[in-house]
Amino acid sequence: MRAIAIAIGLVAVAVIDVEKGEAVIRNWVMSCRVFSRRLEHAMLELVRKYAEAGGVSLIRAPFKLSAKNDVARAALVELGFVDDDGESFVVPTVATRPLPPHFIRIEGATGAMGQAS
Numbered sequence: 001m002r003a004i005a006i007a008i009g010l011v012a013v014a015v016i017d018v019e020k021g022e023a024v025i026r027n028w029v030m031s032c033r034v035f036s037r038r039l040e041h042a043m044l045e046l047v048r049k050y051a052e053a054g055g056v057s058l059i060r061a062p063f064k065l066s067a068k069n070d071v072a073r074a075a076l077v078e079l080g081f082v083d084d085d086g087e088s089f090v091v092p093t094v095a096t097r098p099l100p101p102h103f104i105r106i107e108g109a110t111g112a113m114g115q116a117s
Contacts, residue, residue, distance in 0.1 A: 012043055016050070023051040023093070025061040038102035044079050044091075045102070051093040062088045 011031040017024045025047070030039060051059055061076060063069075064087065073089075080097060081089035 012039055014043060014047055016047060018054060018056060021056060021058070022090075023047065023054070023056045023059045025059065028061070038100060039104055040075055040079060041099045041102040042104040044099065048093050048095065057093050058090055059093060060084070060088050060090050 011033060013027070013029050014025060015027040017026055028043070030043070047059060051057075059081075061081060063073065063076065065073060076089045079091065079099065080095070081091040084090040
């Protein structure tokens with residue numbers, strides 16, 4: 001078996017605010033080229049890393065269900081998010097269950113205060 005590395009460029013962005021002790025995902029966009037290839041697992045791992053470093057214990061994703069975004073809802077559930085109030089999904093910063101391995105290396109990610117990871 002041989003490992004193959006492919007550089008695919010910028011394919012995902014997450015915008016997160018910290019409010020009331022929670023990391024709130026304002027926008028999470030991923031290219032359809034990489035969706036369902038476990039990049040979403042790597043992204044959550046990165047969000048958790050920054051949230052934990054900032055002393056945040058809960059990650060919230062506001063969500064309004066529509067006929068066109070059930071795939072996004074299913075992805076949140078797969079990642080361990082649970083419906084909190086009918087208007088958002090939440091997941092603890094510290095993982096309560098392991099996610100499948102993703103084999104993805106994220107380079108050039110920036111976090112709080114613009115510091116490179």
